Amino acid sequence: MLKYVYLFQEGNKDMRNELGGKGAGLAEMTNIGLKVPPGFTITTEACIAYFDAGKKFPAGMLEETIEAMKTIEEQSGKRFGGTENPLLVSVRSGARISMPGMMDTVLNVGLNQETLKRLSELAGERFALDSYRRLIQMFGNIVKGIERHKFEAVLDEYKKKTAGGQDIDLTTEMLKEVVEDFKKLYRDELNEEFPEDPYDQLSQSIGAVFDSWYGAPAVSYRKEEGIPGHWGTAVNIMAMVFGNIGDDSGTGVVFTRDPSTGEKKLYGEFLLTAQGEDVVAGIRTPYSIGEMDELMPEHYKELSDVCTRLEQHYLDVQDIEFTVEKGKLWILQTRTGKRTARSAVKIATDMVEEGLITIEEAITRISPHQVDLLLHPSFDLEAKKKAIDSGDRLAVALNASPGAASGIAVFDADKADELGSAGRAVILVRPETNPDDVHGMAKAVGILTQHGGMTSHAAVVARGWGKPCVAGCESIHIDLKARKFRVSGREIKEGDYISIDGGSGEVFAGELPTVAPDFGKELELQKLLSWADEVRRLGVWANADNPIDAKRALEFGTEGIGLCRTEHMFFEEERRHIVVKMIMSESQEERQKLLDQLLPFQREDFEGIFRVMDGYPVIIRLIDPPMHEFLPPREELIEEVTKLQCTGEDPEKLAELEKIQEVVERMWEINPMMGVRGCRAGIMYPGLTEMQTRAIIEAACNVAKEGIDVHPEIMIPLTSHVNELHVERDKLEKVAKDVIAAKGIEVDYKFGTMIETPRAAITADELAEYSDFFSFGTNDLTQMTYGVSRDDAEGKFLLDYVERGILPKNPFEVLDWDGVGVLMEMCVEKGRKTNPKLEIGICGEHGGEPRSVEFCHLIGLNYVSCSPFRIPIARLSAAQAKLKHG
């Protein structure tokens, strides 16, 4: 027969799955000789069997429980229901993984009229009565389902009669009446008496703790955290010890190191003459753990030894609950201590230096998310809490780009540019953003959009720049004309201060103080990452479009530029009008003249980047977006033209607009994402990519003459048939060779293509014949593999899909291993078959996302490329992938 009950001395720390985290910890501590109150654990298997049988205890479980109770009685020298020295027990849940506050606990089980009397004699009447009324309340509520507020109402009546109005102000007499009223309430509600039989109390409490596993809070927490329902919970039954019996008693919580800074010193709180709940409830201000040294020096010493022992035993920071009952220290719980990102890094590196853990262990202990948090400003936690309490949190939406920022709300890009340039902290608030807004976004400290998802324009640009962004905040209603937004009854006008937390998706009214990051000063993080660098096989490159980003990427540890987009360069003010004219030009001759004007601008762009990236490869992508993105939006033109036609005003402007409109209509595409863009633009607009290639190679030659070690790699985007690549490469390589011959200096260059369409992946063997490198553009590849337009889908159905569990994850955030991944793997295999030296990387948004980096490691890519701010995450993730998979 399956064993359902384990005494603490029968278990150990490896039995987490059977005993739960709490039970395994109590067993381990008991066995290494720490003072733990006697007790036992009913296994998770019992819980599963209970549900399988339609909420019936499995055969033998109760008998084993009674047996175990007898052992506790012996160990404690007390008796359950005994009138000599009554034993009280706590009944607590404990799943494999801690689910704080999600499940139920019943304390003081074993109290009844009989034992109450004896407890009064032993520990005082008031204490005994208070324990008893708590039992009735907890049991009535948790086991029997009587609503909590009904008990509270009774209690409140009595509290009103006191001067202080608090629990502690109730007199012993009053507590007697409370107990009677609680029992009456119990009787009225349930039509039965509160059970006097301690074993009746116990078995019902065990059932209630099992039941709480499927309570609404636990279910939704599990869903959020991905904990499977079939795990079940264990139940821990332990002799009660009381920290509130006399002056030589107390209770507290201690961390073996400071969970917020990581400093190696005890950290925690301690209350004299109090129970655990009192610490949590904050009724009295607790002492810091250091002060315990003065108040109870002997016990502090003992506790300190316990801490050292547990940390060395578990080789990690422990979070320990303890109680001193009448001069005796009891350890009630130990678990791995939760900690801030900063302290996690410090603790991990410290522990390596202390010889407690290996470098590899340190690397696996830090989550990439923690690294992310470290590299962005954050709000002061106190200030944030205060803002929430005072109702200043306006909304919670998508955490599109981490970091915290406060500034005045501004509703258009021009004004954001103007005020931002004048040194004001500005938060740009838009329904959504597009490339026209980029100048304003550049000058804003943060971005808030009403529409759009995690990969909307705003989100992508913000993440690229490491700027905080909250996106898809549908609860705000923007009135662009009135320059304000409304949200839950409040109105934020232009110029009002708001604060956004891009890490949590929160939006606040007012200005919250922030704490700034500085990678240069994160010495422990740098140490950890340098260890990661030694471990990882994947290279980590950066997506950077200009010298400033490139410089930042180097600081973060990049080994090359995996994606330098050239279209941003076309949007700059002084060039924009040339670009527009170029697109609208009616003859090849006219177009070439305009392209010639753009050439020196582009060349300068590249020279700047090459100088910064001395010695490193730089992959430059030729122009990619649909050409009409450089022209005014179609709908704006229709509106303006209709208006001018209607009013008859300004016929000159009308004529001009009509001319542009004609071109826009001609170029307009129903599905622009799959239209004339990428290499198709290169093929259909003669001279365009030739100009870009000329600019790249001229720049490379120029800086090479300065003594810079330059490695340009020219990337042809959106290939779907080998001939596109063939035609473009042939044409462009001729330009490259001409320039090199003319400049008279050898420059090492490569040509390659982006893998963005499924067909490119499928025909990788053909493409590899004309490619020195491949780079996965997984944003587009995901779009096309799924048949989902990321610009449209996230707000309209994709996030809803994730919410409803139809999709496990948003595939634009986390690479889709089973779909897109299959194509990527096929591509790598076919590509390398043709060209074993093929350099293969990824430059989509996924390049800085841990699960995606793991996949890239698995299929043997050479590198991942991501925005500079995600480089540390990628370095760590790459190392973790190597440790996990070899």
Place this chain on the structure above:
Amino acid sequence: MLKYVYLFQEGNKDMRNELGGKGAGLAEMTNIGLKVPPGFTITTEACIAYFDAGKKFPAGMLEETIEAMKTIEEQSGKRFGGTENPLLVSVRSGARISMPGMMDTVLNVGLNQETLKRLSELAGERFALDSYRRLIQMFGNIVKGIERHKFEAVLDEYKKKTAGGQDIDLTTEMLKEVVEDFKKLYRDELNEEFPEDPYDQLSQSIGAVFDSWYGAPAVSYRKEEGIPGHWGTAVNIMAMVFGNIGDDSGTGVVFTRDPSTGEKKLYGEFLLTAQGEDVVAGIRTPYSIGEMDELMPEHYKELSDVCTRLEQHYLDVQDIEFTVEKGKLWILQTRTGKRTARSAVKIATDMVEEGLITIEEAITRISPHQVDLLLHPSFDLEAKKKAIDSGDRLAVALNASPGAASGIAVFDADKADELGSAGRAVILVRPETNPDDVHGMAKAVGILTQHGGMTSHAAVVARGWGKPCVAGCESIHIDLKARKFRVSGREIKEGDYISIDGGSGEVFAGELPTVAPDFGKELELQKLLSWADEVRRLGVWANADNPIDAKRALEFGTEGIGLCRTEHMFFEEERRHIVVKMIMSESQEERQKLLDQLLPFQREDFEGIFRVMDGYPVIIRLIDPPMHEFLPPREELIEEVTKLQCTGEDPEKLAELEKIQEVVERMWEINPMMGVRGCRAGIMYPGLTEMQTRAIIEAACNVAKEGIDVHPEIMIPLTSHVNELHVERDKLEKVAKDVIAAKGIEVDYKFGTMIETPRAAITADELAEYSDFFSFGTNDLTQMTYGVSRDDAEGKFLLDYVERGILPKNPFEVLDWDGVGVLMEMCVEKGRKTNPKLEIGICGEHGGEPRSVEFCHLIGLNYVSCSPFRIPIARLSAAQAKLKHG
């Protein structure tokens, strides 16, 4: 050493690759004992070697040629350059595949001052002089590149001096002068004398024939027909025989069966006292070949025997050239006779019945394109030729849907509907069409669009209906307001007659008479297809949305409906306003009410189809297009609203439009093709697909009660993740079961999904768990695999790509085996692994295209589904695929 020269007696019909088609035919005829003038062939290898060596004859070739000439001299009893009995030869090209008129010929080689004299004595001076001047002209033009018109100009001068003004009116004296003038022209142009040495003439002529292989006409013809350039041409040198020497001479062309009807009787033309050129030039009206029986009964008999012999030898209709020289019949050429589609079918089936060929041979002899032509009306060939000659052909654009139609040009769908309903023949002319135009398209006899490609809306709908359509006719300039179009200086106003040939892409001014098809009367075709049915493994199903189409599909031989689209049903006038309200409804309750109103309409639709398809499966696709397609276009709304805002007129209408605009803006998608459509709409609009499923199963139960054998298969479109299918199927199967339970009659139904996204194909193993069938939607699958929007791409770059050879074919016309095909193959394999009984078909446009059907056969699909008019093509293609691949 390679042998470059083959005497006719040395070759045979299987040496096509070396000797070319003409050479192989001459050799074969020589060897089976027919009277062929002596001659020999210089091989294609010689031609290739000639070009490889930079236009130098390969070593030994000339020597072999001289050797062969000696044999001809012996065989003919004449001598080349001899003054006794001079031998003249023709020098003709002859590639593997006939390239009519694309390459050069030089006749009468061997004439000079000396031989001319003797020829004059033997055959008359006028004849000799005429032959000589022809030689000088051909040689000067073809070998030496003197422009043809210069010779013509000389000749014209003399013709003017005659009464008749024709060649034959020239006197012998005049011809003498012409010869002198031609020689002077030759001398002036080239600064050399016309060569007197016959071997000089011969070798230069051979080089010129080789050179013509790379002449512009031949190169462009090869490109069109897909003939590789490295094949080269052979050169045939043959003793000249003359049909114009005396009354017992003549010349003609004969087909062994009528190439236009297929009737089994000799067909051809014959001229007495004439040369081959005279037949072609049409100087005199020739006799029909039947009349030869009266004029030259003996030779007619001989010829008739030759015909029978050659047909039985080649087992196919022969096209034979012959000459009677002084009472002796010579056969100058035989080749497979080109024939009309109709005759091809008749000949093939007749030959099977005659025991000449097998059923399998008959099936491979008919091209699917011929079947296609048979099933569409065509213009009377004479009338078409006349129209071209008189300049009435306005344009040639995309042959988007075959068939010919004449009607009045009409520029909007409403008017087309009105006039069409009133019995007028209408051609709808639009910049492009969309679902709003469908009612007008339905009443038009043909469609002409300015924009859009082979898979544009107009093309797809037209093909579906078997209506002629010419699309992408960019050379016409439509002025919708003025209701007219301009093209090459002409103007066609509304009401003017135009004619379009959707098989050739031609557009004509005026009304051309047509010849109508009737499948029911095509008895030979039906016989051939029934043979094909016995051979093929692939099923052939039809795409049909209504009972009329379903009935037509049955006539054409369908075995089921592979795609019944349900969205067309939503566009019908009486339902449209309910659909619009349903989409705009703000509460689920309101939406459900409107869906309930749509239910009976849908049920009726399905009942009608099920009744027609008694005993056959019917696959019904749940709603697929983006929902906003049912609302007015965004840009029209912007224009109208702006106008009303500006004028202040009609505030009520403004308010209404603004309300619609709000919804349209909310629903608007940047890339609608990848937005909320397919199963995404089913998931995001609760009640919609439930209503459709209810309508389908209720209809099935209702007709089952009538005794109809009904097999509905419900198809969930655009799945990209298994959970979408899972969620939809679970939801809908519940509806199906409820209906069946309520109706109390068992109905056999299936659920399945369309494979339209690459991810669906990749994860087919997962999808197969929830699918009874798969159907490839290769239009979408091609779009997403290529990353090419078919709505945009064809006009903007795709056709240009095909033109430039970047893409071998338009992948929306011919399935892309190497890209999309790889996904399909993977899908079939993975899907059948999970569910070996999985029924897999294709319902994209490719289902009726021969190369695509071949691929579907290869990867083991169960069926192809195509528009009713393409069913015969698919039946034949499927049989051909089976014969080719087993």
